Amino acid sequence: MDTILSKVEELSGENLYACYQCGKCSAGCPMVEQMDFLPNQIILLIIRGDNSVVESKTPWVCAQCYQCGVRCPKNVDITKIMEALRLLKLRKNVDYIKISGMKKNLPQIAVVSASRKYTG
Amino acid sequence: MHPASIQGEKMEVAYYPGCTLKTNAKDFEETAIKVFELIGIEFKELDKWYCCGTVYSLATDNLMYRLAGIRNLIRAKEEGYEKLLTLCSICYNTLKQANLMAKSDKEAMEKINAFMDEEPDYDGSVDVIHPLQLIDKKFYEIKERVKKPLNKKYAAYYGCLLLRPKEVAIDEYENPSIMERLIEAMGGEAINFPLKNECCGSYNVAVNREAVIERTYRIVLNAKKNGADGIITSCPLCHFNLQEMQKEVKKIHSDFSGLPVYYFTEIMAEAFGVKNEGR
Numbered sequence: 060m061d062t063i064l065s066k067v068e069e070l071s072g073e074n075l076y077a078c079y080q081c082g083k084c085s086a087g088c089p090m091v092e093q094m095d096f097l098p099n100q101i102i103l104l105i106i107r108g109d110n111s112v113v114e115s116k117t118p119w120v121c122a123q124c125y126q127c128g129v130r131c132p133k134n135v136d137i138t139k140i141m142e143a144l145r146l147l148k149l150r151k152n153v154d155y156i157k158i159s160g161m162k163k164n165l166p167q168i169a170v171v172s173a174s175r176k177y178t179g
Numbered sequence: 180m181h182p183a184s185i186q187g188e189k190m191e192v193a194y195y196p197g198c199t200l201k202t203n204a205k206d207f208e209e210t211a212i213k214v215f216e217l218i219g220i221e222f223k224e225l226d227k228w229y230c231c232g233t234v235y236s237l238a239t240d241n242l243m244y245r246l247a248g249i250r251n252l253i254r255a256k257e258e259g260y261e262k263l264l265t266l267c268s269i270c271y272n273t274l275k276q277a278n279l280m281a282k283s284d285k286e287a288m289e290k291i292n293a294f295m296d297e298e299p300d301y302d303g304s305v306d307v308i309h310p311l312q313l314i315d316k317k318f319y320e321i322k323e324r325v326k327k328p329l330n331k332k333y334a335a336y337y338g339c340l341l342l343r344p345k346e347v348a349i350d351e352y353e354n355p356s357i358m359e360r361l362i363e364a365m366g367g368e369a370i371n372f373p374l375k376n377e378c379c380g381s382y383n384v385a386v387n388r389e390a391v392i393e394r395t396y397r398i399v400l401n402a403k404k405n406g407a408d409g410i411i412t413s414c415p416l417c418h419f420n421l422q423e424m425q426k427e428v429k430k431i432h433s434d435f436s437g438l439p440v441y442y443f444t445e446i447m448a449e450a451f452g453v454k455n456e457g458r
């Protein structure tokens with residue numbers, strides 16, 4: 060049976076067991092204040108097989124800034140793990156936002172990237 | 180005096196504008212074309228181009244979302260170019276990552292080439308570059324062009340996508356210095372700015388604005404405390420966030436006074452004395 064771990068590993072291409080929970084990813088993540096779980100905690104939840112991780116706010120706050128990945132001493136690219144978690148929702152046709160609910164007067168670049176990351 | 184730089188050498192380079200450069204970031208495009216021409220680099224806009232798709236898709240199986248990048252690279256190749264230059268940090272990142280995939284992932288490219296059977300096969304041979312990478316060899320020309328030394332202090336803000344993932348970094352990814360050297364070459368002072376490679380919150384501005392307001396506060400305040408008179412960037416989204424969200428920051432932190440945000444080409448135009456020419 061597919062577990063949350065196997066699904067995330069498949070989508071992200073990352074080996075989550077490589078993580079030794081040093082916390083460097085979370086120390087450098089600029090978005091932690093808005094998250095409900097820190098990036099390293101997300102890894103822990105997935106490894107424990109906690110399916111509720113797909114309801115976490117964290118991957119939706121992640122700005123795909125790649126800071127966690129470049130600083131991880133174990134080469135775990137959490138940026139890709141966050142994308143995998145978003146896709147587990149989006150591919151079930153559950154959009155995180157309605158396009159009509161987006162703020163107004165944004166540059167194209169914000170509209171296109173937000174619709175890529177928040178809608179399926 | 181400057182044995183390393185060859186004076187007067189001209190070069191042409193294919194230019195991919197991307198959507199935002201034609202609208203919100205028009206000032207960036209206009210000043211960039213002008214100042215690079217003055218230092219001997221002419222931008223040749225591609226005859227045909229499409230939106231790059233902005234943020235690069237990361238899932239192992241998400242090739243569909245990488246097609247737009249590849250198609251643009253094919254257009255550049257068709258027009259006979261080996262290098263493709265783009266100003267926007269997000270376009271740069273997306274096109275660069277798509278090209279790295281084209282170079283290194285044979286299996287993915289077999290699928291993509293088969294899927295886009297109306298297009299010629301693509302092999303990753305167009306190198307994606309950012310103009311800041313060309314500046315290193317142009318300091319002689321830049322200094323020659325300066326008519327009004329900047330005489331101000333600037334914070335060089337790189338954000339994320341010019342530097343990460345490290346495979347695409349235009350400079351040392353934890354401590355880049357190319358924009359600081361540019362500022363100094365034009366008679367300005369580059370301040371110490373530890374948050375120069377910290378994310379502005381990016382597309383969160385569309386839905387989770389509080390986060391971007393907080394980021395703007397932290398980043399601009401840090402620049403200000405270090406004595407900056409302004410911030411420079413090469414990303415239209417960083418520019419929008421850091422500039423526009425300052426109004427929101429002021430509503431929360433009444434003592435916050437803010438800083439102007441410029442594209443790096445705007446301060447070049449300023450220093451070269453061509454800022455408002457022909458507009």
Ligand code: SF4
Binds near residue numbers: 077
């Ligand atoms: S930085 Fe890497 S090893 Fe450390 S907690 Fe984060 S993912 Fe795990």
Ligand code: SF4
Binds near residue numbers: 084087121125126141
């Ligand atoms: S990519 Fe996401 S999780 Fe990683 S540091 Fe940036 S915002 Fe945080």
